[in-house]
Amino acid sequence: SQQxxxxxxxxxxxxxxxxxxxxxxxxxxxxxxxxxQNSGRGLVHLILIxxxxxxxxxGRLRVTLDTSKKSSSLLITASRAADTASYFxxxxxxxxxxxxxxxxxxxxxxxx
Amino acid sequence: NAGVMQNPRHLVRRRGQEARLRCSPMKGxxxxxxxxxxxxxxxxxxxxxxxxxxxxxxxxxxxxxSAEFPKEGPSILRIQQVVRGDSAAYxxxxxxxxxxxxxxxxxxxxxxxxxV
Numbered sequence: 682s683q684q685x686x687x688x689x690x691x692x693x694x695x696x697x698x699x700x701x702x703x704x705x706x707x708x709x710x711x712x713x714x715x716x717x718q719n720s721g722r723g724l725v726h727l728i729l730i731x732x733x734x735x736x737x738x739x740g741r742l743r744v745t746l747d748t749s750k751k752s753s754s755l756l757i758t759a760s761r762a763a764d765t766a767s768y769f770x771x772x773x774x775x776x777x778x779x780x781x782x783x784x785x786x787x788x789x790x791x792x793x
Numbered sequence: 794n795a796g797v798m799q800n801p802r803h804l805v806r807r808r809g810q811e812a813r814l815r816c817s818p819m820k821g822x823x824x825x826x827x828x829x830x831x832x833x834x835x836x837x838x839x840x841x842x843x844x845x846x847x848x849x850x851x852x853x854x855x856x857x858x859s860a861e862f863p864k865e866g867p868s869i870l871r872i873q874q875v876v877r878g879d880s881a882a883y884x885x886x887x888x889x890x891x892x893x894x895x896x897x898x899x900x901x902x903x904x905x906x907x908x909v
Contacts, residue, residue, distance in 0.1 A: 714897070723797075723884060723902040724836075769835055779824065779888075780849060781898070783835035 687770055687784040695792050700757045702787040704770030705750075711773050713746055714781070715755050718767045727755075727768075760791045795820070797901035798867075799885050805907045812872040812879070814904045818887030825868040826898060827860055830882040842868060875908045882906075 687704045694700055706713070712731045716724040730737045730746045730753065737744045743756040757764055767788045771781040798817040806812050818825050823843055828836040829852075838852040842862035853860065857875075862868040872879055882905050886898040 716900075721905075724900040726897050726899070729897060771836075774838075779826070779841050780838050780851075781828075781836075782838070783828075785833075785835045 687768070687787045689787060690785070691788045691790070693790040693792065694760055696760060696762055698760055700760050700764070700789055700791070702755045702768050702789070704753045704755070704784055706753075706770075706772045706782075707751065708772075708774075710748075713753050714771045715742075715744060715753075716769045716771060718769065718786070720766075724769065757789075762791050762793045765789060765791045797885055797887050797899050799901035799904050801904060802902060803905045803907070805909060806875045807909055808876055809874050812875050812906055814870040814872075814883050814885075814906070815867040816870070816885030816887075816901060817867040818885075819899055821889055822887035822899070823890045824888045825862050826886040826888075827868075827870050828884045828886065830884060830903075832881070836884060839870075872906070875906070877908050880906055880908045
């Protein structure tokens with residue numbers, strides 16, 4: 682069953698703008714992860730946020746987690762054309778970190 | 794330290810043939826996962842293996858699909874008598890042994906199967 686649901690499904694912005702993607706999930710989690718996938722390529726891990734954390738930063742990435750709303754957001758600041766990719770959130774399955782449940786992804790296009 | 798290696802990257806099979814996808818985990822990693830990504834969809838968990846053991850195969854179709862991770866050699870995902878609906882990207886991932894909490898898993902570049 683689908684756990685994470687990202688929105689928007691697609692996002693198109695200009696270079697330099699910020700991009701915000703959201704992810705909602707259904708069950709209790711231990712952690713939530715964001716991954717990036719370039720077209721035709723594998724998934725690259727971006728950031729992991731634990732259920733007891735509310736915000737985490739990594740370079741131009743900022744992730745928030747609201748466990749009361751079962752939602753997370755990924756903010757990419759000062760976007761670049763190279764950020765063009767699909768972004769997925771993944772949560773563990775009822776505390777089983779070995780099995781990730783994925784959303785459908787947000788397709789981000791950053792126009793030069 | 795090489796990443797997760799998958800081969801072939803692209804595979805074309807006719808309906809009814811067999812597809813074999815290979816995955817070598819990162820050095821030191823003893824856990825292997827297979828995920829499937831259908832066109833325009835997110836990833837779906839298929840199976841989780843440790844050396845010589847299938848730990849969780851709850852995402853594997855009941856028929857035609859099998860996976861193994863032998864003591865020596867790569868993990869293999871085998872699809873027998875492929876059908877058009879098996880066309881997808883199959884991703885392998887690996888993680889090190891140890892506590893599960895907060896473990897990041899590392900993905901290979903995927904194997905794209907096309908059934909014609």
